[in-house]
Amino acid sequence: MTIFQIPFRHSGSGIKGATGSGLATGLVWASVVAALAFIVVYPIVKLIVFSFTARTGATFDNYFYAFGRVRYLEALWNSLLYGAATTLVATLLALPLAWGFARTKMPGKTLIRAGLLGTFVIPSYLGAVAWILLAGPNAGWINRAWMFLSGAENGLFNIYSFGGLVFVSALYAIPYIFVYVSDGLSAVSSEMEDAARMLGAGTIGVAVKITLPLVAPAIFNGCLIVFLDTIALFGTPAVLGLPAHFNVAAVQLLEFFEYPVRAEAAAAYSLPLIAITCLALWLQRVLRGRRSYESVTGRTSAHVGAASPAVEWILFAYAMLILTLAVVLPVACLAKAAFSVAWGRPLTLANLTITNFSELLSSTDAQRGIGNSLAIAALAATNAVALGICTAYAVARRVFPMSSVFGPISLGTLAIPGITLGIGFYSAFSTAPFRLYGTITIIVLAFSARFLPIAYGSCVSGLAAIGTQLEEAVRSLGGSQLTSVRHVIVPLLRKHLLSAWILVFILAIRELSVVVFLAGPGSRTISMLLLDYSEGGNLELTAALGLVLLAITLIVVIAGQALLGRDLLSPADKS
Amino acid sequence: MKLLWAISALSSFAIFAAQTPSLADDEFADLAAKAKAEGEVTWYTAHFDTALVGKIGNAFSAKYPGIKVNGLKATAQVSYQRLLQDLSAGAPQADVFSSTDASQFVELARNNALEAYRPQNEKKIIPAFQNFDPAGFYHVTAVSLVAITYNNQKVNEADIPKTWQELLDSKWSNKIALGDPNFSGMVGAWTVTLQKMYGWEYFSRLSASKPLITRSIDDTVTILNSGERMLAAGDPASTLRSTAKGNPLSVFYPTDGAIAVVGPSGIVAGAKHPNAARLFMEFLLSTEAAQIEAEAFEQSLRPEVPGAKPLDQIKVNRVVTEDILSNLKDVREKWRNTFGK
Numbered sequence: 076m077t078i079f080q081i082p083f084r085h086s087g088s089g090i091k092g093a094t095g096s097g098l099a100t101g102l103v104w105a106s107v108v109a110a111l112a113f114i115v116v117y118p119i120v121k122l123i124v125f126s127f128t129a130r131t132g133a134t135f136d137n138y139f140y141a142f143g144r145v146r147y148l149e150a151l152w153n154s155l156l157y158g159a160a161t162t163l164v165a166t167l168l169a170l171p172l173a174w175g176f177a178r179t180k181m182p183g184k185t186l187i188r189a190g191l192l193g194t195f196v197i198p199s200y201l202g203a204v205a206w207i208l209l210a211g212p213n214a215g216w217i218n219r220a221w222m223f224l225s226g227a228e229n230g231l232f233n234i235y236s237f238g239g240l241v242f243v244s245a246l247y248a249i250p251y252i253f254v255y256v257s258d259g260l261s262a263v264s265s266e267m268e269d270a271a272r273m274l275g276a277g278t279i280g281v282a283v284k285i286t287l288p289l290v291a292p293a294i295f296n297g298c299l300i301v302f303l304d305t306i307a308l309f310g311t312p313a314v315l316g317l318p319a320h321f322n323v324a325a326v327q328l329l330e331f332f333e334y335p336v337r338a339e340a341a342a343a344y345s346l347p348l349i350a351i352t353c354l355a356l357w358l359q360r361v362l363r364g365r366r367s368y369e370s371v372t373g374r375t376s377a378h379v380g381a382a383s384p385a386v387e388w389i390l391f392a393y394a395m396l397i398l399t400l401a402v403v404l405p406v407a408c409l410a411k412a413a414f415s416v417a418w419g420r421p422l423t424l425a426n427l428t429i430t431n432f433s434e435l436l437s438s439t440d441a442q443r444g445i446g447n448s449l450a451i452a453a454l455a456a457t458n459a460v461a462l463g464i465c466t467a468y469a470v471a472r473r474v475f476p477m478s479s480v481f482g483p484i485s486l487g488t489l490a491i492p493g494i495t496l497g498i499g500f501y502s503a504f505s506t507a508p509f510r511l512y513g514t515i516t517i518i519v520l521a522f523s524a525r526f527l528p529i530a531y532g533s534c535v536s537g538l539a540a541i542g543t544q545l546e547e548a549v550r551s552l553g554g555s556q557l558t559s560v561r562h563v564i565v566p567l568l569r570k571h572l573l574s575a576w577i578l579v580f581i582l583a584i585r586e587l588s589v590v591v592f593l594a595g596p597g598s599r600t601i602s603m604l605l606l607d608y609s610e611g612g613n614l615e616l617t618a619a620l621g622l623v624l625l626a627i628t629l630i631v632v633i634a635g636q637a638l639l640g641r642d643l644l645s646p647a648d649k650s
Numbered sequence: 651m652k653l654l655w656a657i658s659a660l661s662s663f664a665i666f667a668a669q670t671p672s673l674a675d676d677e678f679a680d681l682a683a684k685a686k687a688e689g690e691v692t693w694y695t696a697h698f699d700t701a702l703v704g705k706i707g708n709a710f711s712a713k714y715p716g717i718k719v720n721g722l723k724a725t726a727q728v729s730y731q732r733l734l735q736d737l738s739a740g741a742p743q744a745d746v747f748s749s750t751d752a753s754q755f756v757e758l759a760r761n762n763a764l765e766a767y768r769p770q771n772e773k774k775i776i777p778a779f780q781n782f783d784p785a786g787f788y789h790v791t792a793v794s795l796v797a798i799t800y801n802n803q804k805v806n807e808a809d810i811p812k813t814w815q816e817l818l819d820s821k822w823s824n825k826i827a828l829g830d831p832n833f834s835g836m837v838g839a840w841t842v843t844l845q846k847m848y849g850w851e852y853f854s855r856l857s858a859s860k861p862l863i864t865r866s867i868d869d870t871v872t873i874l875n876s877g878e879r880m881l882a883a884g885d886p887a888s889t890l891r892s893t894a895k896g897n898p899l900s901v902f903y904p905t906d907g908a909i910a911v912v913g914p915s916g917i918v919a920g921a922k923h924p925n926a927a928r929l930f931m932e933f934l935l936s937t938e939a940a941q942i943e944a945e946a947f948e949q950s951l952r953p954e955v956p957g958a959k960p961l962d963q964i965k966v967n968r969v970v971t972e973d974i975l976s977n978l979k980d981v982r983e984k985w986r987n988t989f990g991k
Contacts, residue, residue, distance in 0.1 A: 213824070214877035235862065317830060318862050320990030333727060336734045417896030419875035426896070438704045440721070505739035512739040595736070595743045596692050596722040607724055611699040612868030612888050614875070
C-alpha cells in the first residue's frame with residue numbers, strides 16, 4: 076500500500092474473547108479516549124461554540140460579520156476555484172506519470188521516484204518564492220530565455236496570476252495524486268486491459284476506456300486530498316495571490332485577527348470550509364457506492380509493458396520536464412541566491428560565498444526556529460503514530476463495544492482544513508485554563524491531531540494484513556492485550572509505523588497554515604521564519620534557510636529509507 | 651557609491667568612539683539588576699529587518715549578560731495582529747512593541763494596553779522627535795524614510811523620476827513595484843501622506859501604470875533586484891543593505907520630499923518582564939543601538955551618531971500621526987478598490 080493509506084471505508088475483525096483486561100490495559104484505553112477527546116473532539120466543538128460567542132452571550136453576529144461583505148464571500152469562492160483548479164491541473168499532470176510507472180517499462184523509474192520525493196519534500200510556498208524568480212513576467216529566468224530565443228517583447232508566463240498560482244500549487248501536489256493512482260493501478264488487474272488490447276483497442280483507447288474508470292476511485296481519493304490541502308494553503312497565495320489581486324479564504328482569515336480582533340468571526344468564517352470538505356467526502360461515498368470495484372483484488376499481476384518504446388521515452392521525457400519544473404529549476408534558483416554574495420549579480424567565482432549560511436546558523440532566531448521545527452515535527456509524528464496504532468487496533472480488533480467510533484474520530488481532522496484546525500486550537504487552548512497560546516505544546520497538539528488520519532490509515536492497512544492467530548496465541552497463553560500489542564503488533568508493523576512517522580515528520584516540518592495562528596515568539600518554526608525573511612526582502616537568507624529545511628528533511632528521509640529498506644514512495648511489502 | 655563607503659567608514663569610526671562612554675552607563679545599574687532577575691525580554695517589532703533585530707538583541711544581551719532578547723520581526727500589521735491576538739488570548743507575550751504605524755499606539759494607549767514609561771535616554775535624541783506622546787506611553791525609537799529606489803542596471807540615475815509626481819509618467823508603466831498599505835505600516839504612512847500632498851487622484855493615476863504590489867515594503871528589494879520591476883517606493887535602509895552586499899540597487903530622495911515615517915515603541919501593559927522591558931526601551935534610544943542601526947543604513951535618532959542620510963540635506967515630509975489615525979483605514983479600503991483586491 077501507499078504512504079497515504081487513508082481508509083475511506085473500513086471494517087473491523089474481532090478476536091473472540093479479546094475484551095480488555097487488566098488495569099494497565101484499562102489505563103491505556105482510557106488515555107486513548109482522553110487524548111482523542113482532548114485533541115480532536117474538543118477543538119472542533121469549541122470552534123463551533125466559539126463562532127456563536129460574544130462577550131454578552133450567544134450570538135449570530137459573528138456570522139453576519141464574517142459573511143456580510145462581498146470581499147469576504149469572494150475570498151471563499153476564490154478558495155473553491157483555486158482548490159478545484161489546482162486539483163484538476165495536478166491530476167492532469169500526474170496521471171501520465173502514474174500510468175507510465177504502473178503500466179510501462181519506462182526508463183529511469185528510480186530517478187523519477189527520487190525526484191517525486193523531492194517534489195513532495197519542497198513546501199509549496201518555498202517553491203512559490205523560487206517561481207517568482209523563474210517566471211516573473213519581466214525578469215524570470217524562463218521568460219528571459221524565451222524572450223532571448225524568440226525575440227519576443229514579453230515573457231511567456233506571468234507567475235503573478237491565477238494561472239501562475241494554480242500552476243505552482245499543482246506542481247507540488249503531483250506526488251499526492253501520483254501515489255494514489257500508481258498504487259491503485261498496481262492493485263488493479265490488467266486482465267481487462269489485455270482483453271481489450273486483444274480485441275484490437277489501441278494503447279490510448281485502453282488507457283482511457285478501461286484503465287481510467289477502473290482507477291477512478293483512487294484518482295478521486297487523491298483529488299480529495301489535494302483539494303483539502305489546497306484550500307488550506309496560506310503561504311503560496313500570500314506570496315503570489317496579492318500581486319495577482321486574488322484573495323483567498325486562508326489569507327482572509329488572518330485579516331480577522333487585525334485590529335479589532337474578531338477571532339469569533341474567524342471561527343464562523345472557517346466553518347464553511349468544513350462543510351465543503353464534508354460535501355466532498357459524501358460525494359466520494361456516493362460515487363463509490365454506485366459502482367462495484369471487485370476487479371481491485373490486490374494481488375493479481377499488473378501487466379507492465381503496455382506501451383511501445385517510443386511512448387516510454389516520451390513518458391520519460393515528460394517526467395524529466397515535470398521534475399525540472401518542480402525540483403531542478405526552483406532548487407537551482409534558491410541555491411544561486413543562497414550561495415551568492417549579491418544574488419542580483421551574475422554568478423561568478425567572486426560572487427560565491429557560504430556566509431549566508433554562517434550568518435543564518437549563527438543567528439539565534441534561526442537556531443531556535445530549526446530546533447523548534449525539529450522538536451515539533453518529531454513529537455507530533457510520535458504522538459500521531461502512537462495514537463494511530465492504538466485507535467486502529469481498537470477498531471480492527473473491536474477491543475470494546477464502542478471502539479468502532481474511534482475510526483471516524485481518528486479520521487475526523489481529515490475533513491478540517493489546516494487553517495480551520497489552527498483556529499479551532501486557538502479557540503480551544505489559547506485562553507484559561509490552558510493558556511497554551513504561543514507555546515510549542517499547542518503546535519505539537521495541533522499537528523498530532525492534524526496528521527492523525529495519516530498515521531491511523533497506515534496502521535489500519537497494516538493491521539488488515541496481519542492475521543489474528545498470533546494475538547490469539549498470546550491471549551490463550553494468558554498474555555494481556557497490551558502484551559500482544561507490544562510484542563506482536565508493533566514488531567510486525569514496525570515498517571508501517573516508521574513510514575507513517577517519516578511521512579508525518581515531513582508534513583509537519585513544512586506546515587505553515589496551522590502555525591500562523593498558533594506560533595508565538597518562542598515557538599516560531601522554519602516555515603514561519605521563511606515567510607518573515609522573504610517579507611524582509613532578504614532573499615539570500617530566505618534561500619539559505621529553505622535549503623537548510625530541505626537538507627534536514629532529506630536526511631530524515633534517507634535515514635528512514637535505510638531503516639525501511641525501501642523507497643518511501645514505493646509500495647510497501649505487505650507481509 | 652562613494653557616499654556609501656564614506657558613511658560606513660565614518661560609522662565604524664563612530665563605533666570606536668561610542669564604545670568609551672558606555673562604561674559610564676551606571677545610571678541603569680538598578681534597573682539592570684531587576685531586569686536580570688527577569689532573564690529575558692520579548693520584542694515584537696516592525697522596525698528594521700530580522701538580521702538587524704538580531705544584532706540589536708545580541709548587543710543588548712552582550713551589554714546586560716543574562717538577559718535574552720526574543721526579537722520577533724514582522725510587518726506592522728502582522729506584528730500588531732500578533733500582539734492583539736496575544737492580548738485577546740489574555741497572554742501578552744510581548745514586553746516591548748515597536749511598529750512603523752504610529753496610530754496603533756494611540757489605539758493601544760486608549761485601550762490601556764501600554765505602560766507609561768519615559769526613558770531617560772529619550773531626552774538625548776534629536777529634539778524634533780522627543781516627547782512624541784506627552785503622556786509617555788510610547789516614544790519614537792526609529793525614523794525611516796520612503797524614497798524612490800531603483801535597479802541601477804535597468805535604469806540610469808539621469809532617467810529616474812526626480813519627484814513622486816514624475817513617477818506617474820506613463821513610461822513607467824509595468825516598471826514600478828509598491829508594498830501594500832494593508833500589510834505594511836511604512837506603505838500605509840506613505841500612502842496617507844501622498845494622499846495629503848496630491849489627493850487620491852495620485853493613486854488613481856498611479857494604478858494606470860499597473861504597479862506590482864507586494865505585501866511588505868521590503869519585498870520591493872527582491873523585486874527590484876531580480877529586475878522584475880525597475881522602480882519602487884522603497885525603504886532606503888533595506889535597499890542600501892542589499893546594495894552593500896553588491897546588489898545593483900540605488901536610492902533617490904525625491905525632491906518633493908522623501909516620506910519620513912516615525913516608528914514608536916512602547917511597553918505592553920501586564921508585560922511578563924517589565925524591568926527588562928524598561929531597560930530595553932533605554933537601550934533602543936542609546937548610542938549603541940543608534941550605532942548598530944546606522945551601520946545597517948538606518949536613520950539615527952542620536953545627534954552624536956551620523957545616520958544613513960542626514961535629514962537636513964534632503965527634503966523630508968514627516969508623517970503626521972493624526973492623519974494616519976483619521977485616514978489610514980479609509981486609505982486601505984480605497985487602495986483595494988483602486989488597485990484591486
